[in-house]
Amino acid sequence: MPIKIDPIVSALADTVPFVAPEETERAKGVVFKARLGANEGNFGPASAAVAAIQKAASDDIWKYCDPTAFELRQALSRRLNIDLDEVVCGPGIDGLLGLIVRIFSSPGDTILTSLGAYPTFNYHVHAYGRTLKTLPYKAFREDLEGLAQLTREQRVSIVYVSNPDNPMGTWWRADAVEAFLNAVSPNTLIILDEAYGETAPDGTLPPIDTGRPNLIRLRTFSKAYGLAGLRVGYAFGNRELVKLFHRVRDHFGVNVMAQKAALASLDATKWLAEAIEQIADGRDRIAKIARDNNLDPIASATNFVTIDCKADGDFAAGILQRLADHGVFVRKPMAPGLDRCVRISVGRKEELDHLEAVLPQVL
Amino acid sequence: MPIKIDPIVSALADTVPFVAPEETERAKGVVFKARLGANEGNFGPASAAVAAIQKAASDDIWKYCDPTAFELRQALSRRLNIDLDEVVCGPGIDGLLGLIVRIFSSPGDTILTSLGAYPTFNYHVHAYGRTLKTLPYKAFREDLEGLAQLTREQRVSIVYVSNPDNPMGTWWRADAVEAFLNAVSPNTLIILDEAYGETAPDGTLPPIDTGRPNLIRLRTFSKAYGLAGLRVGYAFGNRELVKLFHRVRDHFGVNVMAQKAALASLDATKWLAEAIEQIADGRDRIAKIARDNNLDPIASATNFVTIDCKADGDFAAGILQRLADHGVFVRKPMAPGLDRCVRISVGRKEELDHLEAVLPQVL
Numbered sequence: 186m187p188i189k190i191d192p193i194v195s196a197l198a199d200t201v202p203f204v205a206p207e208e209t210e211r212a213k214g215v216v217f218k219a220r221l222g223a224n225e226g227n228f229g230p231a232s233a234a235v236a237a238i239q240k241a242a243s244d245d246i247w248k249y250c251d252p253t254a255f256e257l258r259q260a261l262s263r264r265l266n267i268d269l270d271e272v273v274c275g276p277g278i279d280g281l282l283g284l285i286v287r288i289f290s291s292p293g294d295t296i297l298t299s300l301g302a303y304p305t306f307n308y309h310v311h312a313y314g315r316t317l318k319t320l321p322y323k324a325f326r327e328d329l330e331g332l333a334q335l336t337r338e339q340r341v342s343i344v345y346v347s348n349p350d351n352p353m354g355t356w357w358r359a360d361a362v363e364a365f366l367n368a369v370s371p372n373t374l375i376i377l378d379e380a381y382g383e384t385a386p387d388g389t390l391p392p393i394d395t396g397r398p399n400l401i402r403l404r405t406f407s408k409a410y411g412l413a414g415l416r417v418g419y420a421f422g423n424r425e426l427v428k429l430f431h432r433v434r435d436h437f438g439v440n441v442m443a444q445k446a447a448l449a450s451l452d453a454t455k456w457l458a459e460a461i462e463q464i465a466d467g468r469d470r471i472a473k474i475a476r477d478n479n480l481d482p483i484a485s486a487t488n489f490v491t492i493d494c495k496a497d498g499d500f501a502a503g504i505l506q507r508l509a510d511h512g513v514f515v516r517k518p519m520a521p522g523l524d525r526c527v528r529i530s531v532g533r534k535e536e537l538d539h540l541e542a543v544l545p546q547v548l
Numbered sequence: 549m550p551i552k553i554d555p556i557v558s559a560l561a562d563t564v565p566f567v568a569p570e571e572t573e574r575a576k577g578v579v580f581k582a583r584l585g586a587n588e589g590n591f592g593p594a595s596a597a598v599a600a601i602q603k604a605a606s607d608d609i610w611k612y613c614d615p616t617a618f619e620l621r622q623a624l625s626r627r628l629n630i631d632l633d634e635v636v637c638g639p640g641i642d643g644l645l646g647l648i649v650r651i652f653s654s655p656g657d658t659i660l661t662s663l664g665a666y667p668t669f670n671y672h673v674h675a676y677g678r679t680l681k682t683l684p685y686k687a688f689r690e691d692l693e694g695l696a697q698l699t700r701e702q703r704v705s706i707v708y709v710s711n712p713d714n715p716m717g718t719w720w721r722a723d724a725v726e727a728f729l730n731a732v733s734p735n736t737l738i739i740l741d742e743a744y745g746e747t748a749p750d751g752t753l754p755p756i757d758t759g760r761p762n763l764i765r766l767r768t769f770s771k772a773y774g775l776a777g778l779r780v781g782y783a784f785g786n787r788e789l790v791k792l793f794h795r796v797r798d799h800f801g802v803n804v805m806a807q808k809a810a811l812a813s814l815d816a817t818k819w820l821a822e823a824i825e826q827i828a829d830g831r832d833r834i835a836k837i838a839r840d841n842n843l844d845p846i847a848s849a850t851n852f853v854t855i856d857c858k859a860d861g862d863f864a865a866g867i868l869q870r871l872a873d874h875g876v877f878v879r880k881p882m883a884p885g886l887d888r889c890v891r892i893s894v895g896r897k898e899e900l901d902h903l904e905a906v907l908p909q910v911l
Contacts (some may be wrong), residue, residue, distance in 0.1 A: 189706075247589045276639065287554065342551075411609070437779060
């Protein structure tokens with residue numbers, strides 16, 4: 186083309202991190218009866234969030250949203266017991282991950298993650314022309330010791346870890362995470378993605394210490410809070426790291442509905458406790474369905490259960506495909522060693538009823 | 549810092565493109581009585597958009613939004629009479645501008661705009677380490693001939709033009725725009741920002757021709773459609789350009805509310821016609837208020853009127869400041885030659901009543 190295209194973009198393949206269930210539905214001409222593939226909050230958001238949205242719909246949507254997300258950040262900083270300038274909101278963790286790659290690395294730099302971990306992080310790494318290095322999972326858990334060691338052995342700009350983990354649902358206790366944070370090279374920025382933090386057992390999330398000069402933690406309203414469609418997450422850490430986001434981020438990027446609904450959700454503590462209990466019950470039920478069908482559920486700290494189908498990747502892919510044919514949307518890990526599993530999100534009772542009914546036929 | 553910070557980000561100043569009125573309100577401890585500074589749709593959105601949001605609030609927000617924005621893109625492509633793969637949605641024009649800079653230029657490249665044009669575009673140019681070159685306005689209009697000539701005289705990756713223009717409200721007729729498109733170097737990507745296209749007189753927007761290999765046009769639901777807080781805009785043009793967005797964009801970046809409300813708004817054609825009429829009436833009223841106070845309104849094709857205060861920049865800045873003290877939020881152009889003006893958005897009747905009441909005291 187005669188116009189300039191940045192060589193990094195020019196060299197990229199035409200791939201997307203996820204194919205949406207809506208796209209599959211359009212292609213198949215059906216609507217999924219059970220939407221269990223994206224780890225959403227299938228029970229829906231807090232009623233306070235819905236009320237906040239309905240009020241904003243008539244009062245606020247014509248106005249540009251507050252570019253500083255002041256009220257939401259204020260509430261978050263109080264909740265986390267940190268300062269206002271130690272937290273920044275973004276359009277979901279996805280948007281924040283892109284910014285982190287852009288700010289804390291340069292083209293060609295090595296960025297480290299686990300083989301089979303969050304595809305959208307990898308997407309951003311490639312899209313900014315950075316070099317992705319991966320380390321396999323060990324026993325379905327991220328290999329924290331191995332990751333930390335690699336950052337000490339070679340120049341790694343960023344290391345990405347999620348705890349609890351997606352797509353496996355496994356987790357490390359806070360002391361193991363802290364040992365990891367201490368073991369990583371001080372030259373490496375650590376992303377600790379806690380998207381599933383709310384559903385994890387006590388003792389999973391390490392204490393907050395914004396004094397650490399190389400740690401950014403990420404949380405979201407897309408999972409336990411049931412607001413995935415609105416796009417709102419947040420990053421927190423040392424203020425010297427946080428202030429860099431404001432130099433490059435899209436300042437109106439967190440829409441007004443997201444800000445209002447997230448703020449209202451934060452106060453719905455009783456609702457959240459019940460939602461977390463429902464999610465735990467759902468995990469137990471999925472695990473039971475798996476065992477009843479002679480599959481092995483992996484213990485999970487998230488709003489999904491990953492199930493070892495005890496054969497190869499093709500076998501698991503076949504299960505996925507036939508579940509889709511029976512109206513069940515699920516996804517699966519793709520990396521060697523993990524790909525014999527399928528990942529099933531906690532859904533509403535009728536969705537899990539449907540799963541339970543069709544799984545024996547599928548197998 | 550021991551961790552890596554990309555040198556482009558490291559070199560950036562801590563600036564933001566706009567200070568939000570909410571921030572001024574918090575600093576002053578007041579709420580603006582008239583919000584006339586951000587060219588929003590003060591009459592609010594179509595009732596169909598509000599209804600769509602209220603429905604989505606209970607039904608859809610727990611789900612990730614459709615990353616392809618299929619239904620909205622389908623409706624837009626029909627409306628524009630182009631193919632589905634010739635349009636891409638984004639989180640407002642702001643978000644799309646960032647992507648365009650990222651895709652269609654490289655660090656150090658020269659990007660051309662008018663001196664005093666849209667600050668958020670300049671923000672993205674700097675934030676990606678590109679070099680901004682500016683050409684002054686001529687008689688309060690963008691100098692299309694001068695801009696085109698510059699692209700032929702030196703290597704310019706991108707040229708940015710808005711028509712109708714912000715912050716001046718002026719516009720070029722479609723034939724002048726087409727002459728510009730033809731005169732720009734084929735090596736330069738043209739951004740034609742038509743954020744205010746809906747409020748422009750017939751004959752302002754050139755015919756759509758997605759065959760042009762170097763043109764991307766931008767439109768938004770933030771202005772006439774009254775959905776600024778939701779963040780949804782779109783880019784359209786040659787499919788070879790549009791496909792590049794999908795390689796780097798945040799795929800869930802257009803939230804579910806934005807998709808649903810925009811889709812519903814597109815069908816509200818009768819409402820839109822009335823809104824445009826209200827905006828035209830508001831422009832007339834602002835112009836009359838200006839003339840009644842011995843100021844010179846500039847003819848506008850937008851939802852605001854820029855007013856020549858007929859003295860210097862300090863004088864206009866004083867008016868801005870005292871309007872704020874009287875509860876009126878407005879903004880002003882900052883570039884030499886334009887900075888003697890203030891820019892007043894069309895507001896609701898009570899907002900313009902308040903402006904009319906306080907302006908004589910302010911002067």
